[in-house]
Amino acid sequence: MMRGEAGLLADLEMLEIGFAAHEHAAVFTVAESDAVNADIPGAHTKNLFLKDAGGAFWLVTVPAEARVDLKALPAAIGCKRVSFGKAEDMERLLGILPGSVTPLAAINAAPGSIAVVLDSALAAAERVNVHPLRNTGTLGLAGADILTLLGHWGHEPQVASIPIQEPA
Template identity: 80%
Template sequence: MRGEAGLLADLASLVVPFAAHEHEAVFTVEQSSRVDADIPGRHTKNLFLKDTGGAFWLVTVPAEARVDLKALPAAIGCKRVSFGKPDDMARLIGIAPGSVTPLAMINAAPGSVTVVIDAGLAAADRMNVHPLRNTGTLGLAGADVLRLLRHWGHAPVIAPIPVIAG
């Protein structure tokens, strides 16, 4: 596991611009909204999922999105999904619930988890994600998140994520 030190080293070596923000620990979107108000850019939430075929998925969506989990499999090309277990999360991407981020893919073996980024976030000038812990936020371009994922050997899926209206 390369961890946050590896992440910061890769950001520097690839010359990825980012803004770092330290804050209190946040575990939910509701808690995050209190610190997000002072951080510009698109805020995110992440779903660590397992499909009925046994494949793992990390789906990054806008923080305010209510993902339609019944429609999601057709949108991203998998079988029915449920939330992954914390021990699988720790084993595969090296983090705990509350700190989930696409940047945790630095710790994942290529092919072990499929990462999906909402199309709007992938195109964002600035998306905000955790730096492998829930006491900080990194703001970086969606294109740079995709570049990091590819650098680590992952093939991110960019998709419009189905949401529940309301």
């Protein structure tokens, strides 16, 4: 059942999770996000929607500037070789479209349908900025509170040190 942004806001209130909400123009690229993010304090994120060779789906949230080493990632999170998931699978599982990917979309996902991974630096951050299921807004909340929400929705989030590529 897709609960969407209204369900998200209701859960934030019920769990007494504080957050900062920002509205902005739609952002689709890291460059467009950078322009918006300059005015928003805290850690910024990017999200990888992945499918492993065994058919399992993964949502991995990392710092915005990280270039994830996709070859080393499976060993770090415990899965098979990964590739990027298709937009139709994202929409079916998470109820969102590319460009609006966020760990908070797990509110729409059946427990067990997708594995959610948060980079360890973000999990420890006081403020992590993520989309509220659309790319025209940003919610800033503590990494620990993202983990609380995921658990509340029946997911068992994994916190991992995500391998990044060294700059060339």
